[in-house]
Amino acid sequence: MLWRFNRAEGVSVAVNIDGVQTAVYPLAEDREVVITTGDNDEHRNVLVIEDGKAYIKEADCPDEICVQTRAAAYVGETIVCLPHKLVIEITAAGADPDLDMTV
Template identity: 40%
Template sequence: MKMNRQKKNTLLLLAAVLLISALSWTVYGFGTGAFQKKETKTVEVQVDGSRYGRYPLDQDTEFEIKCINGHVHFIIKDGKAAITESTCPDKVCVHTGWISQSGELIVCLPNQVVVTVL
C-alpha cells in the first residue's frame, strides 16, 4: 500500500512539472511572438516626396533611381537595403550603410530620396 501511495505522489509530481513546463512554454511563445506568422519586411522608396515603390527585403534586387539632381544605386541583399552609390556631394546616404529594422531609414537630401524599412 505504501508503494502505491509513493508511486501515485511521484506521478502527480511529474504531471505537475510537465503542466508547469507546458504552460511556461506556451506563455513565453505567445509573449515573444514565436507562434505568430512572420511578416516579410518591406522597404518603401520615396523620390521627391512621392512613393517610387515598395520592395520586400527577402528578395534580392538592385536598380538605379534617376532623380532631379542625378541618381542613386539601390540594393536589397540578404534581407538588408542600402544605397551604394550616389551623385550627391557628401554621400551621407551611402555612408548610412545597410538597414533592415523597422523604422530605419536612409535619406539622400540632394537627390530627394528616402528609403524606409516598414
C-alpha cells in the same frame, strides 16, 4: 541590449522621392535598383537589397551621406539622400502590387 528585441524586422523597402512613394520592394528578395531623381533624371542612387538589408551602394550626390549610411533592416529605419530628396524606408507592410515597380 534589450532594445534589439523591440525592433521589428522589416518586410519591405519603400522608395520615396520628394515625399512621394514611387516603389516598394520586398526585403526578402535580393536586387539592385538604379533610382533616378531630379527634373531630368539627372541624379542617380543605386539601391541594393541583399540578405534582408537595404543600402545605397553608389550615388552621385555631393555629400554621399546616403552611401555612408549603414544598411537598414528594421521597421522605421531610413536612408536619406537629402541632395536628391530621396528617402529609403523600411516598412512592415507588404509590397503594393499597384505601385509602379519600374520607377
